Amino acid sequence: xxxxxxxxxxxxxxxxxxxxxxxxxxxxxxxxxxxxxxxxxxxxxxxxxxxxxxxxxxxxxxxxxxxxxxxxxxxxxxxxxxxxxxxxxxxxxxxxxxxxxxxxxxxxxxxxxxxxxxxxxxxxxxxxxxxxxxxxxxxxxxxxxxxxxxxxxxxxxxxxxxxxxxxxxxxxxxxxxxxxxxxxxxxxxxxxxxxxxxxxxxxxxxxxxxxxxxxxxxxxxxxxxxxxxxxxxxxxxxxxxxxxxxxxxxx
Ligand code: 13P
Numbered sequence: 001x002x003x004x005x006x007x008x009x010x011x012x013x014x015x016x017x018x019x020x021x022x023x024x025x026x027x028x029x030x031x032x033x034x035x036x037x038x039x040x041x042x043x044x045x046x047x048x049x050x051x052x053x054x055x056x057x058x059x060x061x062x063x064x065x066x067x068x069x070x071x072x073x074x075x076x077x078x079x080x081x082x083x084x085x086x087x088x089x090x091x092x093x094x095x096x097x098x099x100x101x102x103x104x105x106x107x108x109x110x111x112x113x114x115x116x117x118x119x120x121x122x123x124x125x126x127x128x129x130x131x132x133x134x135x136x137x138x139x140x141x142x143x144x145x146x147x148x149x150x151x152x153x154x155x156x157x158x159x160x161x162x163x164x165x166x167x168x169x170x171x172x173x174x175x176x177x178x179x180x181x182x183x184x185x186x187x188x189x190x191x192x193x194x195x196x197x198x199x200x201x202x203x204x205x206x207x208x209x210x211x212x213x214x215x216x217x218x219x220x221x222x223x224x225x226x227x228x229x230x231x232x233x234x235x236x237x238x239x240x241x242x243x244x245x246x247x248x249x250x251x
Contacts, residue, residue, distance in 0.1 A: 002208045167188055
C-alpha cells in the first residue's frame with residue numbers, strides 16, 4: 001500500500017541553530033501524528049549533519065533539497081548524492097520548480113541526478129507542476145505528462161519503488177493560492193495514469209503522489225481526503241513545527 005507522507009521543504013530558510021531547534025520541535029511533536037504518516041524534513045545542505053543527529057532514533061526522516069548531477073570531482077560548490085547519503089539523508093528532493101526556474105534545471109539533468117541519487121541508496125521526491133500561464137492555456141496536463149515522461153520513463157519498475165512524485169503547481173507556491181481539492185485530485189489522478197501507462201497499474205497504485213503549494217493546516221484535510229493525494233510537500237508552513245504537525249495530523 002502506498003505511503004502517506006508529509007514532507008517539509010525548508011528551502012533557503014533558518015540558520016543552523018534555528019534549523020536544529022525546528023527539527024527538535026518536530027521530533028518532540030511527532031508522536032501526535034498518526035503512525036502511518038511518514039514525516040520528512042528537507043533542509044539546506046549546511047543543516048543536514050546536525051539535523052541528522054536530532055532525528056536519530058525518531059520516526060522523522062531526513063531529506064536534502066537537491067543534489068549534484070555529477071558523481072564527484074572538480075565541481076566547486078556542488079554536493080553529491082554520496083555525500084548526502086553519508087550525511088544521513090534518506091531522501092532528496094529533485095526538480096523543484098524553483099530550481100527549474102532559477103538554476104536552469106533541465107529534465108536531462110534531472111535524469112542524471114535521479115540516477116545518482118538512486119545509485120547511492122537515496123529515495124527521490126521528484127517535483128512536477130505547471131506555471132500559471134500554462135494552467136491558463138489549459139496545458140497543465142501536457143506539461144506534467146512531459147516532465148514525468150522525460151525523467152521517470154528513463155527508470156525501471158524497481159526504481160519506481162524509491163521515487164515519490166510531488167505535484168506543485170508553480171502558481172500556488174508561496175502565493176497563498178492553493179489548488180482546490182478538485183483541481184489537485186484531477187491532476188494527481190492523471191499523473192497516476194501517466195505512471196501506469198509505462199509501469200502498469202500496480203506500480204502506479206503503489207506510488208505516493210504529494211501535493212505542494214500553499215498547503216496549510218486550514219486546507220490540508222480537504223486535500224488529503226482526495227483518493228489520489230497521498231500527502232504534502234510543505235514550504236512556508238513547515239517552518240513552524242506546530243503548523244507542520246497540524247498538517248500531518250489532518251489525516
Ligand atoms: P509553499 O508551501 O510555501 O507554497 O511551498 C510549497 C513548496 O514549494 C514545497 O516544496
